[in-house]
Amino acid sequence: MNSGLPPLSLYNTLTRKEEPFEPLDGGNVRLYVCGPTVYDFAHIGNARPVIVFDLLFRLLRHVYGPKHVTYVRNITDVDDKINARAARDYPSLPLNEAIREVTEKTATQFAADAQALGALEPTYQPRATDFVLPRPDGKPDMVSLIEQLIARGHAYEAAGEVLFDTTSMPDYGRLSGRNLEDNLAGARVAVDTHKRNPADFVLWKQSSAQEPGWDSPWGRGRPGWHIECSAMSAAYLGETFDIHGGGLDLIFPHHENEIAQSRCAHGTREMARVWMHNGFLQVEGQKMSKSLGNFITINELLATDKFGGRIWHGEVLRLAMLMTHYREPIDFSVRRLEEAETKLRDWQRAAAGAETGEGDQPDASVVAELARDLNFHRASVALDVIAKKASRGQAEARHCLAATLRFLGFSLDSLVADDQGLEEPAHVVQAVAARLSALNDKDFATADRIRNELAEQRIALMDFKDPATGERRTRWELKR
RNA sequence: GGCCACGUGGCGGAGUGGUGACGCAGCGGAUUGCAAAUCCGUGAACCCCGGUUCAAUUCCGGGCGUGGCCUCCA
Numbered sequence: 001m002n003s004g005l006p007p008l009s010l011y012n013t014l015t016r017k018e019e020p021f022e023p024l025d026g027g028n029v030r031l032y033v034c035g036p037t038v039y040d041f042a043h044i045g046n047a048r049p050v051i052v053f054d055l056l057f058r059l060l061r062h063v064y065g066p067k068h069v070t071y072v073r074n075i076t077d078v079d080d081k082i083n084a085r086a087a088r089d090y091p092s093l094p095l096n097e098a099i100r101e102v103t104e105k106t107a108t109q110f111a112a113d114a115q116a117l118g119a120l121e122p123t124y125q126p127r128a129t130d131f132v133l134p135r136p137d138g139k140p141d142m143v144s145l146i147e148q149l150i151a152r153g154h155a156y157e158a159a160g161e162v163l164f165d166t167t168s169m170p171d172y173g174r175l176s177g178r179n180l181e182d183n184l185a186g187a188r189v190a191v192d193t194h195k196r197n198p199a200d201f202v203l204w205k206q207s208s209a210q211e212p213g214w215d216s217p218w219g220r221g222r223p224g225w226h227i228e229c230s231a232m233s234a235a236y237l238g239e240t241f242d243i244h245g246g247g248l249d250l251i252f253p254h255h256e257n258e259i260a261q262s263r264c265a266h267g268t269r270e271m272a273r274v275w276m277h278n279g280f281l282q283v284e285g286q287k288m289s290k291s292l293g294n295f296i297t298i299n300e301l302l303a304t305d306k307f308g309g310r311i312w313h314g315e316v317l318r319l320a321m322l323m324t325h326y327r328e329p330i331d332f333s334v335r336r337l338e339e340a341e342t343k344l345r346d347w348q349r350a351a352a353g354a355e356t357g358e359g360d361q362p363d364a365s366v367v368a369e370l371a372r373d374l375n376f377h378r379a380s381v382a383l384d385v386i387a388k389k390a391s392r393g394q395a396e397a398r399h400c401l402a403a404t405l406r407f408l409g410f411s412l413d414s415l416v417a418d419d420q421g422l423e424e425p426a427h428v429v430q431a432v433a434a435r436l437s438a439l440n441d442k443d444f445a446t447a448d449r450i451r452n453e454l455a456e457q458r459i460a461l462m463d464f465k466d467p468a469t470g471e472r473r474t475r476w477e478l479k480r
Numbered sequence: 481g482g483c484c485a486c487g488u489g490g491c492g493g494a495g496u497g498g499u500g501a502c503g504c505a506g507c508g509g510a511u512u513g514c515a516a517a518u519c520c521g522u523g524a525a526c527c528c529c530g531g532u533u534c535a536a537u538u539c540c541g542g543g544c545g546u547g548g549c550c551u552c553c554a
Binding site: 016034035036037046049074076079080081176177178179195198199200201202205224225226229246247248249250251252253254257279280282285287323324325327328329331333335336338339340342343346349375377378380381384385391392439442444447448451460461462463464465472475477 | 482483484485486491492493494495501502503504505511512513514515516517518519546547548549550551552553554
C-alpha cells in the first residue's frame with residue numbers, strides 16, 4: 001500500500017535511534033500528545049510541541065490519508081495548580097465554579113493560540129475530568145485503571161492514597177534510562193514514609209472538603225499526575241498505539257509512569273511503539289522564567305509589543321519554531337522571528353497569484369525531507385528551490401509552492417495581501433495608474449507623493465518591467 | 481552527585497570517515513529618476529585535548545561550556 005510515497009522514519013526515544021515507521025494498522029495510525037494543563041496562558045515553550053506534532057499529523061495524513069490518522073491531545077483540567085489559581089482569581093465563587101471559570105477560559109485561549117499557529121485541530125481533545133469515573137459508554141477511565149492495577153498486584157493502598165509499586169515492573173525506567181537506584185541517589189526530598197519504595201508514585205490521593213474530589217473505592221479524592229493520559233489514550237487509541245509525543249521534560253517521570261500504568265494495567269508489552277520528544281526553548285540565551293522577566297506567552301507574542309516591541313503573526317512563530325529540527329534546543333530571539341518573517345514573506349510573494357484547488361498535492365521532495373524524522377529545515381531548502389522558480393515566473397512552480405505552503409500549515413497571504421485582502425482596491429488601482437502617468441510626465445514629485453500616501457495605508461509599491469513589452473508596471477501588496 | 485541532550489561562518493542551520501549544503505544579514509554588480517521588489521556574483525565556520533584511522537568536523541575517551549530531568553513541573 002502507499003507505494004511511491006516516501007519511507008517514513010522517526011527517532012524513537014525508547015531506542016535512542018531513528019527507525020523506519022511501521023504503523024500497527026495502516027488504516028488507523030494513532031498518535032497521542034500530552035496537552036496543556038489549563039491554569040494559565042500557554043507560553044512559547046508550550047507552542048513548540050503544538051507545532052511540531054501538528055507537522056507530524058499533517059505528514060501522517062498525507063502518507064496514510066486524512067481518514068486514517070487519529071490524533072489525540074488531552075486537556076488537563078484537574079490539577080492542584082488549577083485549584084490554586086481558581087482560589088486566587090475567583091475568591092468569591094465556590095471552588096468548583098471557580099475552577100470551571102479558570103479551565104474554560106484557559107482552554108478557549110489555548111485553542112485560539114493553536115489555531116493562530118496554523119495547527120489543525122486534533123481528532124479528539126478529551127478532558128481529564130470526563131475520564132475520572134467509570135463512564136456510561138464504557139470507555140476506559142482512571143478509577144477502573146487503578147482498580148485493575150491493584151488487582152494485578154501493581155498498586156497498593158497506603159495512608160488513604162493509592163500508589164504504584166515500581167518494583168512490580170522489572171523494566172521500569174527503560175524510557176528514561178534510569179534505574180531505581182539512580183532515583184534513590186538523586187532523591188532530594190524526604191521519602192514519604194507510607195511509600196514502599198522511594199520511586200513509587202501516586203495514582204489516587206485524598207481530597208479535603210475544600211478540594212475538588214470524586215467518590216472512589218478509596219474514598220473521596222482525585223487522580224494522581226500521570227493516570228489521566230493512560231486512561232484517555234486507551235479510551236481513544238487502545239491499549240497499544242503508534243506514537244506518543246511530548247516535550248523532553250516529560251520523559252521522566254510522566255511518560256515513564258504512563259508506560260508503567262498502561263502496560264501493567266493492560267498486561268501489554270508496550271504502550272506506544274514510538275516515543276517522540278521535542279527539545280526545549282531558551283529566550284535570548286537564557287532560560288525562560290518569570291523571575292528573569294523573559295517569560296512570554298503565545299498570546300503576548302501575537303497581540304502585544306512585549307517581545308521585540310511589536311506584534312508577530314502566528315505563522316511567523318510557527319516558522320521560527322520549525323526552522324530548527326524538533327529535537328534540537330532553540331534559542332528564541334527577535335532575530336529568529338525576523339528571519340522567519342523574511343522567509344515566509346519571500347515564499348508568499350513567490351506564490352502570489354497561484355491558483356489553488358482541493359486536490360493540490362505538496363511537492364514530493366519537500367515531503368520526502370519531512371519523512372526523514374521531520375527534517376523541516378531540509379524541506380524548507382527544497383521549498384526555496386521551488387520558490388526561486390516561481391519568482392522567475394514559472395506558473396507550475398508557483399502552484400506547487402502554494403500547495404506545499406498550505407500543506408505545511410501556512411497561508412498564502414498572512415504577511416502579504418493582494419486585492420482580495422482589501423475592501424476597496426479600486427482607489428489603489430486608480431492611484432497606481434495616476435502615479436504611472438505622473439512618471440511618464442517625469443513628474444517625480446507627484447509620483448512620490450502618491451507612493452507615500454499609499455505607504456501610509458500600509459500599501460507598498462514595487463515597480464518592474466513587463467517582460468514582454470519592457471514597459472514599467474507596478475505591483476503592490478498590503479503589508480500586515 | 482546521578483541520568484540525558486547539545487556545542488558548525490555575524491546569525492539561523494543541514495550534513496558527512498576524505499579539504500564543509502543552504503538561508504538571513506554583509507559586500508559587489510544589473511535594473512531604477514529615487515526607492516522597493518527582482519536577478520547575478522561573493523568573503524567567512526565544524527569548542528579544547530588525546531586516541532583509533534592512510535584520513536575525523538563526522539567514531540572513541542577526557543575536559544570545558546549550555547540546557548533538561550532526578551517523585552506530583554505537562
